[in-house]
Amino acid sequence: MxxxxxxxxxxxxxxxxxxxxxxxxxxxxxxxxxxxxxxxxxxxxxxxxxxxxxxxxxxxxxxxxxxxxxxxxxxxxxxxxxxxxVVKDAIVTDESLGMPTTVGSHVFASLRARRNASVITKV
Known part of the structure; x- marks a missing residue:
């Protein structure tokens, strides 16, 4: 299959x-x-x-x-x-997940979060 x-x-x-x-x-x-x-x-x-x-x-x-x-x-x-x-790219994820938080803009792609958004942590 x-x-x-x-x-x-x-x-x-x-x-x-x-x-x-x-x-x-x-x-x-x-x-x-x-x-x-x-x-x-x-x-x-x-x-x-x-x-x-x-x-x-x-x-x-x-x-x-x-x-x-x-x-x-x-x-x-x-x-x-x-x-x-699936996590929308407007939700902050820390570097350990390997996904950029871009909010749909390349301007934000290089920013690094210190921690996950609380909604991610609760999942």
Whole structure:
């Protein structure tokens, strides 16, 4: 199956969380599927150009692996634990996530945040 047309990409968050809880999928698998879908439809194929940047693959996969390990230990942090999300580039993210906060302007792309916005921390 083509990973960018994976049916997981079309499930609501509560169903993804159920699959994670039942160990039918992992956060690593979700990240791989979502990044493949973005790559295929955003940059190639349909050329949507809807997403300016994504968290670098290595950072996203490292975080997903850590979240999977936390789940195994029984440490689920929120209802979105382990589920990839899209963050608007107007939401401040610190350098550890590898995404610029541009607010749609290249002028802001080089600015560095000291910490994540509280909405990011709560996710």
């Amino acid at each position: 083509d990973p960018s047309t994976d049916p997981l990409l079309f499930l609501p968050a509560h169903e993804l969380q159920s699959k994670l809880t039942r160990k039918e999928i992992t956060s690593v698998q979700l990240v791989e599927a979502f990044l493949a879908g973005i790559e295929r439809h955003n940059h190639h194929g349909r050329g949507l150009h809807a997403i300016i940047s994504t968290c670098p693959r290595d950072i996203a996969l490292t975080r997903a692996k850590w979240l999977d390990e936390q789940r195994q230990l029984g440490h689920v942090q929120s209802k979105l634990h382990g589920i990839p999300i």
